Amino acid sequence: MNADFLPFTRPDIDEETIAAVGDVLRSGWITTGPQARALEAELSARCGGRAVRVFNSGTAALEIALRLARVGPGDEVITTPLSWVATANVILAVGARPVFVDIDPMTRNIDLDRIEGAITGSTRAIIPVDLAGLPVDRDRLATIAATHRLRVVEDACQSFGSNWRGRPIGTEGDFACFSFHANKNMTSTEGGAIALPADASPEETERWRLQGVRRSGEDEIDVEFVGEKANLTDVAACIGRHQLKRLDAFNERRRTLARHYFERLAATALPAGFALPVPDFAQSNWHMFQCVLPAGVRRPDFIRAMREAGIGIGVHYPAIHLFTLYRKLGFGEGQFPHAERIGRGIVTLPLFPRMTEADVDRVCAALPHAIAEASR
Numbered sequence: 001m002n003a004d005f006l007p008f009t010r011p012d013i014d015e016e017t018i019a020a021v022g023d024v025l026r027s028g029w030i031t032t033g034p035q036a037r038a039l040e041a042e043l044s045a046r047c048g049g050r051a052v053r054v055f056n057s058g059t060a061a062l063e064i065a066l067r068l069a070r071v072g073p074g075d076e077v078i079t080t081p082l083s084w085v086a087t088a089n090v091i092l093a094v095g096a097r098p099v100f101v102d103i104d105p106m107t108r109n110i111d112l113d114r115i116e117g118a119i120t121g122s123t124r125a126i127i128p129v130d131l132a133g134l135p136v137d138r139d140r141l142a143t144i145a146a147t148h149r150l151r152v153v154e155d156a157c158q159s160f161g162s163n164w165r166g167r168p169i170g171t172e173g174d175f176a177c178f179s180f181h182a183n184k185n186m187t188s189t190e191g192g193a194i195a196l197p198a199d200a201s202p203e204e205t206e207r208w209r210l211q212g213v214r215r216s217g218e219d220e221i222d223v224e225f226v227g228e229k230a231n232l233t234d235v236a237a238c239i240g241r242h243q244l245k246r247l248d249a250f251n252e253r254r255r256t257l258a259r260h261y262f263e264r265l266a267a268t269a270l271p272a273g274f275a276l277p278v279p280d281f282a283q284s285n286w287h288m289f290q291c292v293l294p295a296g297v298r299r300p301d302f303i304r305a306m307r308e309a310g311i312g313i314g315v316h317y318p319a320i321h322l323f324t325l326y327r328k329l330g331f332g333e334g335q336f337p338h339a340e341r342i343g344r345g346i347v348t349l350p351l352f353p354r355m356t357e358a359d360v361d362r363v364c365a366a367l368p369h370a371i372a373e374a375s376r
């Protein structure tokens with residue numbers, strides 16, 4: 001990759017963080033310990049004082065939240081087909097069945113109008129996903145969940161720092177799960193967290209996180225169930241703590257760059273059907289800036305043409321129900337037309353805090369040619 005190549009995202013790790021990681025490595029305590037506990041306390045402060053526990057991935061956070069919500073074999077879980085596959089895989093991992101509900105083509109999030117039609121006697125939970133950081137309507141979601149006595153496991157892996165009507169994601173509601181993967185708005189290289197509802201036990205959460213182990217006294221240890229091995233190292237937690245201090249500034253910068261995209265794209269000749277994201281500058285953390293190519297534009301050719309112009313394009317995501325694993329479960333083409341169409345045409349343009357306005361200009365300037373190349 002040459003130095004001028006603009007990737008679709010890149011983590012921003014400062015020298016202070018690198019020095020602090022050195023201190024952790026020299027301290028003699030490198031796996032779960034004081035850094036992980038401090039990160040939990042700092043995350044809790046941002047989540048309105050709710051108990052927060054950290055994990056080695058967002059996937060582990062989601063899976064453990066489902067277990068804490070008592071979701072298991074025989075249960076159905078409603079979710080969106082347009083997300084990272086982890087969202088649906090965790091449902092299978094706990095032995096439950098995913099029930100997909102098509103998306104709203106504007107927000108690209110689960111269509112709340114369709115949820116009630118998918119509820120059966122076996123429905124136990126809903127996993128909403130805030131795609132690209134744009135929050136799902138938490139008020140409507142809470143009403144649906146309360147009416148039908150369903151648990152909500154928020155897949156907020158992309159929306160840390162977003163808010164619903166001024167209320168930060170993670171401060172209210174049922175389980176809220178975050179990811180600190182390298183591409184997320186804040187990272188611990190890999191990592192995740194759950195903000196727990198009042199009826200979930202932090203101690204039980206810790207047992208799910210580490211082999212089901214319960215410690216007591218000086219030397220007593222007992223195991224009642226098979227937990228996971230999903231603890232976060234102190235090396236990772238230290239990175240996460242330094243990133244958390246910068247999260248608001250990161251998100252503010254993303255918002256500024258997203259605005260700049262809208263200004264430039266308004267002045268760019270784009271084909272009919274080229275869809276922009278919802279211009280939400282109040283609630284979204286702008287985890288991604290995603291557009292949808294019109295049907296006649298071949299995405300692989302578009303990605304190639306942009307790469308030749310020195311610009312990286314991401315694909316987040318093809319519809320989950322069309323993966324082989326899900327087809328084998330009986331899902332297929334035509335079931336969720338909005339997710340399928342958008343999953344085929346969606347592209348993630350570069351957006352990360354260290355980018356400049358000139359980088360955005362460069363992306364916008366390259367678009368018409370790349371689209372023309374991919375339409376021929």
Ligand SMILES: *Cc1c(COP(=O)(O)O)cnc(C)c1O
Pocket residue numbers: 056057058059060083084086087129155157158179180181190191192
């Ligand atoms: C990143 C992500 C996950 C999984 O997080 P990991 O930390 O990679 O395990 C789950 N769901 C969504 C929507 C994500 O973006």
